Amino acid sequence: MSDAATDHADHGHPVHPTGIMRWLTTTNHKDIGTMYLWFALIMLFSAGTMALLIRAELFHPGLQLMRPDFFNQLTTMHGLIMIFGAIMPAFTGFANWQIPLMLGAPDMAFPRMNNWSFWLLPVAGVMLLGSFWLPGGAVAGGWTMYPPLFIQGGVSYDLTILAIHIMGLSSIMGSINIITTILNMRAPGLTLMKMPLFCWTWLITAYLLIATMPVLAGAVTMLLTDRNFGTHFFNAAGGGDPVMFQHIFWFFGHPEVYILILPAFGIVSQIIPTFARKPLFGYASMVYATASIAILSFIVWAHHMFAVGLPVAAQLFFMFSTMLIAVPTGVKVFNWVATMWKGSLTFETPMLFAIAFVCLFTIGGFSGLVLAMAPVDIQLQDTYYVVAHFHYVLVSGALFAIFAGIYFWLPKWTGHMYNETLGKIHFWFSVVGMNIVFFPMHFLGLAGMPRRIPDYALQFTQFNQIASVGAYIFGFSQLIFVAVVLKAIRGGAKAPDRVWEGAEGLEWTVPSPAPYHTFETAPVVK
Numbered sequence: 001m002s003d004a005a006t007d008h009a010d011h012g013h014p015v016h017p018t019g020i021m022r023w024l025t026t027t028n029h030k031d032i033g034t035m036y037l038w039f040a041l042i043m044l045f046s047a048g049t050m051a052l053l054i055r056a057e058l059f060h061p062g063l064q065l066m067r068p069d070f071f072n073q074l075t076t077m078h079g080l081i082m083i084f085g086a087i088m089p090a091f092t093g094f095a096n097w098q099i100p101l102m103l104g105a106p107d108m109a110f111p112r113m114n115n116w117s118f119w120l121l122p123v124a125g126v127m128l129l130g131s132f133w134l135p136g137g138a139v140a141g142g143w144t145m146y147p148p149l150f151i152q153g154g155v156s157y158d159l160t161i162l163a164i165h166i167m168g169l170s171s172i173m174g175s176i177n178i179i180t181t182i183l184n185m186r187a188p189g190l191t192l193m194k195m196p197l198f199c200w201t202w203l204i205t206a207y208l209l210i211a212t213m214p215v216l217a218g219a220v221t222m223l224l225t226d227r228n229f230g231t232h233f234f235n236a237a238g239g240g241d242p243v244m245f246q247h248i249f250w251f252f253g254h255p256e257v258y259i260l261i262l263p264a265f266g267i268v269s270q271i272i273p274t275f276a277r278k279p280l281f282g283y284a285s286m287v288y289a290t291a292s293i294a295i296l297s298f299i300v301w302a303h304h305m306f307a308v309g310l311p312v313a314a315q316l317f318f319m320f321s322t323m324l325i326a327v328p329t330g331v332k333v334f335n336w337v338a339t340m341w342k343g344s345l346t347f348e349t350p351m352l353f354a355i356a357f358v359c360l361f362t363i364g365g366f367s368g369l370v371l372a373m374a375p376v377d378i379q380l381q382d383t384y385y386v387v388a389h390f391h392y393v394l395v396s397g398a399l400f401a402i403f404a405g406i407y408f409w410l411p412k413w414t415g416h417m418y419n420e421t422l423g424k425i426h427f428w429f430s431v432v433g434m435n436i437v438f439f440p441m442h443f444l445g446l447a448g449m450p451r452r453i454p455d456y457a458l459q460f461t462q463f464n465q466i467a468s469v470g471a472y473i474f475g476f477s478q479l480i481f482v483a484v485v486l487k488a489i490r491g492g493a494k495a496p497d498r499v500w501e502g503a504e505g506l507e508w509t510v511p512s513p514a515p516y517h518t519f520e521t522a523p524v525v526k
């Protein structure tokens with residue numbers, strides 16, 4: 001019997017498995033949060049490698065590195081894996097680590113289901129990545145899976161449908177866990193309106209997931225039966241309608257973009273008060289703004305479909321409802337700035353990423369307003385302007401918030417300080433690189449360059465070359481991030497109880513990692 005096992009046995013607790021079995025069977029929210037984050041990092045690098053291959057092909061006009069269908073496979077899988085493999089699991093990792101700590105709960109409400117939620121993900125991840133090696137290659141029709149293209153593809157299309165079902169199952173179980181934990185397991189006296197804002201944003205995100213994942217599952221199931229069982233949901237020749245797929249898909253897809261950004265709002269809302277040494281400005285308005293964004297996200301879906309020939313009344317409705325979302329989003333940006341106003345600001349790496357988030361996410365928000373205008377959108381549909389827009393939202397938005405959160409909580413998670421100099425180097429390469437990749441894409445889109453195309457007309461060359469150089473700067477600087485994280489895990493200066501010397505209560509979480517397998521062994525909160 002190992003020392004650890006004897007130790008546990010001496011205290012009358014069950015013997016815990018070690019090694020790989022520990023990770024396979026763990027019900028500890030911290031272990032599971034850690035696995036989510038490592039999984040997200042691996043997927044980030046996989047899909048990031050695809051992005052670098054895309055930028056390599058686009059460095060020059062003409063075809064030089066790959067066949068056009070392989071290029072389309074890269075753009076499709078880059079999107080699917082970044083969304084479902086990198087960003088969403090990373091936020092779920094934060095949820096697992098932080099929500100029980102922030103609520104004073106011993107663990108998540110359903111620890112065994114939590115384990116299952118995580119372990120479904122590597123299965124789906126292997127299916128998606130492995131599909132590159134199937135006959136015909138991976139899915140090439142775009143991450144949105146529009147028919148009729150998606151109905152015609154090879155076996156990897158069926159595998160992708162199954163992978164999406166599995167990832168949806170994982171998300172729904174994770175959401176049930178988060179909602180139940182937040183509603184039932186808060187420490188005495190911690191009312192909902194006193195919760196750290198990160199818990200609020202995840203509570204609302206979890207409701208969005210439960211409402212939309214079944215819709216996506218329905219859409220891909222109809223694709224599956226159209227492909228294999230002779231139905232004609234989306235086949236006009238059989239009385240179906242391919243546009244109906246777009247309606248169903250975007251009824252999921254638009255709330256999904258808020259699933260990808262609301263937890264980022266939550267992370268940033270924890271960080272800015274800490275480094276401004278002031279409470280968050282307008283806490284209640286932040287909660288109401290988050291809820292408003294979530295509710296509005298269900299009535300804007302057809303702004304992705306202005307080019308399909310919507311009736312004018314529908315175009316106007318979806319245009320104005322989309323613009324309405326700028327109001328609660330503006331409230332949030334105002335509150336973040338007001339929190340910083342007259343604060344005792346310091347600019348460690350988490351704060352730098354949070355400030356970059358506020359500035360650059362707002363650029364993505366404004367280009368979203370531009371695209372919300374139906375007549376403009378019809379011109380810019382399927383151009384690089386759209387690519388620029390959603391990468392400002394997802395890279396300098398979601399991903400930067402993830403970086404901010406990792407730097408912010410890593411000292412509490414590992415007990416060690418990370419290397420601040422390396423963190424700042426990572427920040428500056430990321431923020432400069434990110435803008436070099438994506439800012440020129442606005443100009444390419446306005447000039448008419450279509451997205452998902454491996455070749456382009458000569459007048460687009462310069463901006464594409466600039467974007468590709470930026471992509472390599474951004475991509476390779478992420479190795480610094482991995483180095484910083486590994487160094488902090490292995491050792492380094494001991495993290496103090498109040499890492500950021502913030503005001504008491506602003507850091508919102510326990511000072512050091514709690515004992516292993518908290519849920520089974522920890523006494524009830526005293």
Ligand code: CU1
Nearest residue numbers: 254301303304
């Ligand atoms: Cu949308």
